[in-house]
Amino acid sequence: MSQPILGCIADDFTGGTDLASMLVRGGMRTLLVIGVPAGPIDSDADAIVIALKTRTLPAAQAVEQSLAALAWLEAAGCRQYFFKYCSTFDSTAQGNIGPVADALLDALDTPFALACPAFPENQRSLFNGHLFVGDTLLSESGMRHHPLTPMTDANLVRVLQQQTPRKVGLVRQATVSQGAAAVRQALADTQASGCGYAIVDAISNTDLMVIGEAASEQRLITGGSGVALGLPGNYKRAGLLADAACAAALPAVEGLAAVLSGSCSVATNGQVAHWRDSGKPSFALDPLRLAEGHDLVTEALGWAQPLLAQGPVLVYASAPPDAVKAVQARLGVEAAGAIVERALAQIAVGLLELGVRTFVVAGGETSGAVVKALGVEALRIGPSIAPGVPWTLSQSQAPVALALKSGNFGGPGFFTQALELAP
Structure with a gap:
């Protein structure tokens, strides 16, 4: 049994498969686990995603389950961690994105994380901190009618700030377009200014690759699956990930x-x-x-x-x-x-x-x-x-x-x- 490189916590099941698919696309053998396992799992996976059902739970329960998932992933030997939520930032003023992310940062004894739910391939783009669904602001999209988490504000700095006592900053697309070094510096500057989070703009896959590369040393990454697009490249450059051309292969199923x-x-x-x-x-x-x-x-x-x-x-x-x-x-x-x-x-x-x-x-x-x-x-x-x-x-x-x-x-x-x- 080899140790996984990346440990992920998803706040719902489809979010877990979404993230896992992105990692497989990058050449990482990926296992999705339903809920926190009772004990160790014998696996050759490079990444393990624990899929929870915490998106709409009371915040305290979501935090408790997410911390249990983190503890299991730490025991499995993961080097980096990812908290995956929906690309439409599904949440309310009470959470659960902010409370869970806060708890994970505290547990990992790290002061800062980026937040990027953007997924341009699925028409989710972030520009100047505002989330768009296609050409429409999130607050004017069909998500405004969501039965559990109606999204009536497209300004994610403002949305996240309602959910956390940590200060929330912004890294704009103009910085992202300058490359990974510029983003890495912007993240450091945002943290130095007293922020616990930075919403990071992304309007293309190129932006997501840049953000992923810039996050190579981040202990915790939060976001939609898109920001994981650049992570496998980091592990390959560090010599942690072999070329897994068959990462996506599955046997046939009859029935x-x-x-x-x-x-x-x-x-x-x-x-x-x-x-x-x-x-x-x-x-x-x-x-x-x-x-x-x-x-x-x-x-x-x-x-x-x-x-x-x-x-x-x-x-x-x-x-x-x-x-x-x-x-x-x-x-x-x-x-x-x-x-x-x-x-x-x-x-x-x-x-x-x-x-x-x-x-x-x-x-x-x-x-x-x-x-x-x-x-x-x-x-x-x-x-x-x-x-x-x-x-x-x-x-x-x-x-x-x-x-x-x-x-x-x-x-x-x-x-x-x-x-x-x-x-």
């Missing part, structure tokens, strides 16, 4: 396939509509009927069983913002989400019993519920389907292929595209 969608993001709603408009079989879960006690799990499985042999099916609870708000008004925000996650998780177990071995899952919370229900504890990361979304393979006696997609990722035809690339 049936299905898509499960719980995300209500604009992107996922478009993907559900594309699937339905293409004439492919789909089954809609109604949260209100679930709450009334209707056994839609059995109904969905009975519907799916005769269809699976003909091709993949979709079971979804995705809905537009107005419909989501109406359900939340009736059931409550947390209860509405929980009832859908529970149903989709139970359907996943039933589909597995029907012979499904390949799953595409849309939504971070849904992905977390599904992998837990399937008893998945660790995933080997394989080839990329789309930026931020890889195929993965469960590390178990009967392997299951899983594509765990953040709600906002992928184009309209993502479900079909993913299945065509399945191992």
Whole structure:
């Protein structure tokens, strides 16, 4: 068992696969672990990502779980650490990005970290500290309607400052464009000015490579998966990472396939509509009927069983913002989400019993519920389907292929595209 170089903590499951995919892309053999392991793991991975489900937990619980993950990664011998959150900086004034990052800095006895959620390949850019989704400010994008973490301010210096007592600074794109040495100096200057964090602009992959290189000596890095793009190069230059041309290779998986969608993001709603408009079989879960006690799990499985042999099916609870708000008004925000996650998780177990071995899952919370229900504890990361979304393979006696997609990722035809690339 070799020691990993990089230890990562992701605040949701799809965020974990997103980051892991970026590291594999850079040639790092990467293992994604679901939750904090009970003990050591025998692995040849260069990077280990611990995927938690802390994005929307009470801040104290998120901190507790994140510190437990850090302690495990430190015991595994990691040299550098990464706290991964969403590229849309999903959070509230109470956290959880600031409180978790503060706790990690304290535990690592280090005073400063950069923060860069930018991922230009997925239309997430940072300029003058403001986060854009495509050409639209975050606060004017679909994220302003997010049911749990509505993002109504695009100024990330201001957003993060609300969540931490540490002062938050900014490294502008004009500095990033000058290269890694300039960014490294700007980070040092920002720290010297009394800041505990620096939001760092990025509008291209070149910027992300520069930031990653500049962070070579940073004990803790925080951000979206994009900023990890430049990290493997640091390890190669330091002689820590061999050329791993086959880092993404996965063995073939035999069996049936299905898509499960719980995300209500604009992107996922478009993907559900594309699937339905293409004439492919789909089954809609109604949260209100679930709450009334209707056994839609059995109904969905009975519907799916005769269809699976003909091709993949979709079971979804995705809905537009107005419909989501109406359900939340009736059931409550947390209860509405929980009832859908529970149903989709139970359907996943039933589909597995029907012979499904390949799953595409849309939504971070849904992905977390599904992998837990399937008893998945660790995933080997394989080839990329789309930026931020890889195929993965469960590390178990009967392997299951899983594509765990953040709600906002992928184009309209993502479900079909993913299945065509399945191992």
